[in-house]
Amino acid sequence: MEKRQELYAGKAKSVYATDDPDRLVLHFRDDTSAFDGERMESLARKGMVNNRFNAFIMGKLEEAGIPTHVEGLLSDTECLVKKLDMIPVECVVRNVAAGGLVKRLGVQEGQELTPPTFELFLKNDQLHDPMINESLAVTFGWATAEQLAEMKALTYRVNDVLKRLFADGGLLLVDYKLEFGLFNGQIVLGDEFSPDGCRLWDAETREKLDKDRFRQGLGGVIEAYEEVGRRIGVEFK
Ligand code: ADP
Numbered sequence: 093m094e095k096r097q098e099l100y101a102g103k104a105k106s107v108y109a110t111d112d113p114d115r116l117v118l119h120f121r122d123d124t125s126a127f128d129g130e131r132m133e134s135l136a137r138k139g140m141v142n143n144r145f146n147a148f149i150m151g152k153l154e155e156a157g158i159p160t161h162v163e164g165l166l167s168d169t170e171c172l173v174k175k176l177d178m179i180p181v182e183c184v185v186r187n188v189a190a191g192g193l194v195k196r197l198g199v200q201e202g203q204e205l206t207p208p209t210f211e212l213f214l215k216n217d218q219l220h221d222p223m224i225n226e227s228l229a230v231t232f233g234w235a236t237a238e239q240l241a242e243m244k245a246l247t248y249r250v251n252d253v254l255k256r257l258f259a260d261g262g263l264l265l266v267d268y269k270l271e272f273g274l275f276n277g278q279i280v281l282g283d284e285f286s287p288d289g290c291r292l293w294d295a296e297t298r299e300k301l302d303k304d305r306f307r308q309g310l311g312g313v314i315e316a317y318e319e320v321g322r323r324i325g326v327e328f329k
Pocket residue numbers: 100101102103104105106107116161173174175176177178271273282283284
């Protein structure tokens with residue numbers, strides 16, 4: 093496999109073409125952004141940590157029968173993936189109230205959500221990823237009703253697998269965001285699963301061990317990501 097030209101540089105990752113039209117290289121950079129790119133910082137080791145974290149989680153999901161784009165690690169910061177036709181809709185499941193939900197609805201942070209909630213957001217930085225619903229997604233052609241149903245079912249299956257995995261490491265999976273795409277017509281999980289796109293709290297102390305440490309200026313961001321990884325069995329360098 094040969095890495096070719098850069099196709100896209102996002103806020104945290106760069107995407108490269110390969111000699112295979114169906115494969116891409118994702119390069120996990122040290123760049124960290126919050127508030128739709130308003131705050132950017134480089135955090136040493138972050139690219140390596142998130143790349144290895146993501147490959148580990150995607151492997152666990154594959155084992156559970158959830159189709160993912162990950163084909164394998166190429167280096168500390170690079171991953172070979174299937175090239176997906178990305179669906180511009182973010183799927184969020186919440187087990188515990190935090191972040192945007194608390195702000196929007198004025199509910200108590202830390203409140204257990206039974207059953208877990210499911211929300212859709214349009215992936216659009218300029219519009220600050222507005223909340224949408226199935227009707228809007230279908231009408232504007234972002235996804236079909238069948239695709240949305242499949243995305244929702246897969247997002248909940250991910251919850252079953254990962255809630256248990258993190259609980260075994262003494263961690264509470266508070267919420268997370270997933271992005272899906274199409275590969276030969278099949279819905280496949282893309283992008284990344286790392287502490288950048290989810291909330292993880294220590295189950296006992298409720299200490300925040302995810303990107304909220306960066307958003308809230310708490311420090312020890314990458315140390316927290318590594319601690320989470322270590323507790324679930326991710327191998328870092
Ligand atoms: P953003 O675009 O939000 O700044 P990133 O810096 O993470 O995010 O950039 C990675 C980009 O690659 C995202 O736009 C994501 O949707 C896209 N992407 C992730 N996985 C795949 C894939 N398998 N195929 C095509 N695009 C992908």
